[in-house]
């Protein structure tokens with residue numbers, strides 16, 4: 001698959017085969033995560049690779065949308081170390097960790113794995129849950145979780161290109177495009 005095909009065919013996969021992931025597969029997706037762009041090249045990320053079945057089983061007790069995570073072969077907790085943030089109080093680590101998360105999703109799909117981005121930050125209960133589960137220091141914020149495994153389902157592409165969301169030079173009025181545009185004169 002070329003890069004465009006990987007981007008356009010990626011879907012969230014929530015059903016996994018029971019097989020464990022080879023270490024090489026985990027390393028590849030982490031390499032992709034760490035290749036992401038970041039503000040001023042600050043690279044504020046740390047990654048906690050969770051493969052312990054008992055730990056995976058605890059995640060749904062504090063994350064309401066993670067029912068399928070105990071069946072994943074692994075989950076990667078994408079975290080930010082606030083001491084590595086170069087521009088406080090600007091929170092660019094959110095964008096940095098988003099880019100890393102998306103790179104992990106794309107690398108997983110490109111290498112034949114199924115994956116889902118599970119939101120953690122800014123949900124307090126989820127942040128506290130991962131802090132306790134993974135013994136994170138106070139300066140480290142869990143940002144997202146990516147569940148991973150060999151896919152047990154296939155999903156079709158879901159084409160989403162919507163020309164009404166595209167504006168050329170100036171904002172196109174909402175009545176012409178169906179978007180929630182502002183007032184125009």
Ligand SMILES: Cc1cc2nc3c(=O)[nH]c(=O)nc-3n(C[C@H](O)[C@H](O)[C@H](O)COP(=O)(O)O)c2cc1C
Nearest residue numbers: 010011012013014065066116117118119120155158
């Ligand atoms: C910030 C963010 C948080 C998400 N949180 C969850 C989650 O907690 N649980 C889940 O099952 N999916 C979660 N998703 C996945 C979305 O539901 C999914 O990407 C969306 O429905 C589009 O489907 P697709 O990924 O197959 O294209 C999240 C996605 C993003 C970007």
